[in-house]
Amino acid sequence: MAGFRLCTSAIILIHCGLCFVLSEGRPHIIFIIADDLGWNDVSFHGSNQIFTPNLDALAYNGIILNSHYVQSMGTPSRAALFTGKYPTKLVAESRTLPEAKILPQYFKEMGYLTYLIGKWDLGHSRWNATPTFRGFDHHFGYLNEYTSYYDYLSTWTFNGKDYTGFDLRKDRDPSWETVGKYATDAFTEYATNVIQGHDPTKPLFLMMSHLAVHRGNEGKPLEAPQEAVNKFKHIADANRRTYAAMVSKLDDSVGTIVQALTSKDMLRNSIVVFISDNGAPSVGHLRNWGSNYPLRGVKDTLFEGGVRSAAFVWSPLLVQPGRVSNDLIHVTDWLPTLFQAAGGDAGSLDLDIDGIDQWASLVYDFSSPRSDILLNIDEKTRIASLRLSNWKLIVGSSNNGSYNGYFGEAVLTNIREPGYDFSAVYNSQTGQNIRNTSYSPIEIDDYSRIRNRATIRCAPNGEKNPCDPSVSPVCLYDIPSDPCEENDLAKFFPSVVRRLKRSMVEYRKDLLPQFEQVSDIERADPKLFEYVWNPWLD
Structure with missing residues (x-):
């Protein structure tokens, strides 16, 4: 009977959460994606070098997701987010999503007004592959992997030849009038205008897919306003200083958007x-x-540094906020999770998605229903990785193992180490707005406890058993006890290795073979379209 009472309580809680959604109206959803942001580049993870008070205020008052996984590259991560499927199941021509219902289309069907601000990077060979044909009512942003921060030019080099074009649009039209305005500020201004002009009784789905902090073109890879760079004189490396300013502008953007939501009572x-x-x-x-x-590792590797993503969720709907979750969550989970949070009918979702609804786990601090994550299987490079419970298996190595080391500490040299200011987080634009909502905020005295739990520390000094997957057949790690992947346990737990390999074999059954991508750059050349990146097959 005890088990029955627990289940009944859970059902009542979930039902009451749904009642709140129905009584208040579907919740507004603001989904913010940072591009190529490092684990250690947000101060709620323990670093004092780059202060991010607005992000920290949301993180401390929400749930910091310390085991949030993505793909090792941006395009497959976005494909996984929009489809709810592992990229191994997706075959895309010209980097275009397959013709299937994707995340914004589900929300549009529920009556949401849908906006994409910033990066698309999921195909634009034809107009029907672009955002406003794939579920977004409006798009203000760029179509390629990156563009420059002031002049919005994107340059690609093929066979020693550069192809440069303008890449910033409002819906289908080039946004020439934005040239000269810093990209993060331009996107933020557009977002606040959307919010300020929005009818709060109608649900809003707004995805802020930032250019920051992706580098730009050769010659000017990092760009930020000088006044923002000047705030980081304590950082010795000039490039790292500019990068820190880019992160800071991203943090300012979050504060401005939260302010806009507050002013509209949203x-x-x-x-x-x-x-x-x-x-x-x-x-x-x-x-x-x-x-x-x-x-360990960087972007485009399957080590934690490549696939473990800085992440959090904040909402007054969370019954158990102010905590750090170490439960597994994958980028594919956001489609069913947010769909459930919005009161959607789970039966209408594609039955073949890999994402798992985590809403009840997030709201009520229940155990996560996810026990494993396929991090990748690449049949061409013969690399793969799987997380199963506490275990992680890596097979093979990208880039001949050149990025398999530890690179994050090299840029942390300071002229002087600034202290961490908890009161500045509490009194930040976001901190103040959170306290002005009807929901009880986390007290400043709890910030230090939460931050300490969100800070990853390597295993204590002792015997290490390193593993290089470009040389060894497999590497096996116990991630909760060895988050820095220093101690290979493959030879000590052969049965675990076999179990994870069997799981990979099962996942491989759904793998759709990649085909050779043929460059269409001559037809896509911006000079054929008045020097604008443009759909070229229509």
Whole structure:
């Protein structure tokens, strides 16, 4: 009978949560994606180098997701987010999503007004592959992987030849009038205008898919207003200083958006999600001087530094906020989770999705229903990784193992170490607005406890058993006790290795083979479209 009472209580709680959604109206959903942000580049993870008070205020008053996983690259992470499926199931031509219902279309069917601000990067060979044809009412942003922060030019090099074009649009039209305005500010201004002009009785789905903190074109890879750079004189490395300013402008953006939601009385019925699409490329291709410290690896690796994402969720709907969750959650989970949070009918979701509804787990601090995550299987490079409970198996290595080390500490050299200011978080724009909602905020005295729990520390010094997957057949790690992946346990737990390999074999059955991507750059050349990146197959 005890079990029955527990189940009944859970049903009542979930039912009451649904009643709140129905009585208040569907919640507004603000989904913020940072691009190539390092684990250690938000101060709620324990670093004092880059102060992010607005992000920290939301994180401390919400749930910090310390085991949130994404794909190791931005495009597959976005594909997984929009479809709710592992990218191994998706075959995309010209980096275009398959013709299936995706996240904004589900919300549009529920009566949401849907906006994408910033990056798309999921195909634009034809107009029907672009955001306003895939469920977004409006798009203000760019179509490629990145663009520059002031002039909005995107340059791609093929066979030694550069192809440069303008890449910023309002819906289908180039937004020439935005040239000269810093991208993070431009996106934030557009978002606040949307919120200020929105009817609060209608549900809003707003995705802020930031350019920050992805690097730009060769020659000017990092860009930020000088007044923002000047705040980081304590950072010795000039590139890292500019990167810190880019992060700071991202944090300012979050504060401004929260302020806009408060002024429209929308914050009290909102869900705010913040994630990074992958780890920082501390070294190598498209380096941005971000830091994944103390995690191993960088973007485009299957080590934690590549696939473990800084993330949190905040909402007055959370019954148990002010905590750090170490439960497994994957980027595919946001589709069913937010769909459930909005009162959607779970039976209408694609039955083949890999995402798991985590809403009840988040709201009431129930155990997560997720026990494993397929991090990747790449049949061409023969690399793969799987997280199962506390275990993680890695097979093979990308980039010949050149990014498998620890790179996050190299950029942490300071002229002087600034202290962490809890009162500045409490009194930040976001902190003040949270206290002005009808929901009881977390007290400042609890911030230190939450921050300490969100800070990852490597295993105590002692015997280490390193593993290089470019040399060893497999590497096996117990992630909760060894988050820095220093101690390979494969030879000590062969039965665990076999179990994870069997799981990979099962996942491989759903794998759709990749096909050779043929460059269409000559037809897509912006000079054919008045030097604008444009759909070229229509």
